[in-house]
Amino acid sequence: MTSNDPDEALLKRVAGGGDGAVRDMVARKLPRLLGLANRLLGDRAEAEDVAQDVFLRIWRQAGKWRSGEALFDTWIHRVALNLCMDRLRKRREIYVAQPPDRADPGPGPDGGIAAREERDAVKAAIDALPDRQREAIVLQYYQELSNVEAAALMGIGVEALESLLARARRNLRASLVGDRP
Amino acid sequence: MTPERFLEIVDAYGAAARRWPAEERAEAEAFALNDAEAQATLAREAGLDRMLGAYRIAPAGSALTGAIIASARPRRRLSWAVILKGLGIVGAGLAGALVGTFLMMVYAPSTPTFADDDQPILTSFDVSGGDYDLDDTP
Structure with missing residues (x-):
């Protein structure tokens, strides 16, 4: 086998x-x-x-x-x-x-000031998320796990994962772009 | 694929189709091709995806990489492979010593001993001459 x-x-x-x-x-x-x-x-x-x-x-x-x-x-x-x-x-x-x-x-001097500032802003926004939302977005977006894998790792169903992800993205958009969550 | 479900997918997973649920991906992609509102939603979420992508993590330094590699060594010292390898080296050494001893026994000249020597004794004192006459008469 x-x-x-x-x-x-x-x-x-x-x-x-x-x-x-x-x-x-x-x-x-x-x-x-x-x-x-x-x-x-x-x-x-x-x-x-x-x-x-x-x-x-x-x-x-x-x-x-x-x-x-x-x-x-x-x-x-x-x-x-x-x-x-x-x-x-x-x-x-x-x-x-x-x-x-x-x-x-973070990125070295080659990354440039603008890139560094953008990275720092995203880091601050991710750090500010509630733990479960941060966990969901890190597993799904950054680790590129499937929805089923991410949900299993978090011990929740796929629907609950989608809810966490949607809230995380709304919060991130609010922090980074200024949209209201 | 309904407009509501498409919106839920993009709200949760972002604009990149590779991150969408595998079983709904093809349908959602087809839906987006012909729906102006869906394309506007994709454009909005693509902007957030691009920003999130800016949060890159600096690669591991050589100190961390070296420490992690070194942390595997105690485990390897105790592994059977290493133990057997060590026993092999000791075994080869012992075998060499035995062969050496055997060869010495076969080829080295034997040391003569008086006990089994049947040759006449070659060293003696001849006391028949006058030089050794014990008689002290002049």
Whole structure:
């Protein structure tokens, strides 16, 4: 039986312990994980911690992975999402009126001032969304997951996902363009 | 595809058809081709999509990438592949030592011992001459 998981062959190579396989896995998954955590948490250092935690779990899981139960990419999204949610929960518990400064490297000088300003504006608008709306837009728009995958990861139905997405986009348009939500 | 459902899809998923629900994509695309209001909605949402696309994440630095790659090493030290590889090296060393010992036993000249030497003793003192006469009479 052939697996339809595009990551399974690489996972087997990682379980075999090859240096090249480890590098390939990092090259394939790190940008997506970093993007997910960075946009959900709005904090680069925390996002890097989450990415490292997810990879530790990948190394531990590689030899025990059972194909057919879930796609590997869905599993790492679930792990990353849970780690991010834990951090957001803790952050709310120790909420302070003045949010800490967040150093977040954006596009370099080549990106230009206008591009940097636009990026910062979008980041601020995404950061300001309620957690569930942010989660929905990051999974569906930035991670490009299907509606079914995103809804399953969030533990909701597709209709509820669509409602969250529509509200998120209205809020973003209000922040970025000035439209009323 | 109804106008209401088309609006719901674009409100939720944006203007890019590749992000729309797979089972409704073809119908929604066909609907948009012939509906002026649908095209206006698409244009509005495309503007928001373009802005959202500006939020790019800087790629991982070499320090983070290196730390993650290094974090895989303890796992690999404990893997069976590494253990077997180590045992192979030790086994090859032991085999070499055994072969060396065997070759030494076969080809190295044996050391003579007095116990099994049946040749006459070549070193002796001849005390028959006058030089060794114990008689001290001049």
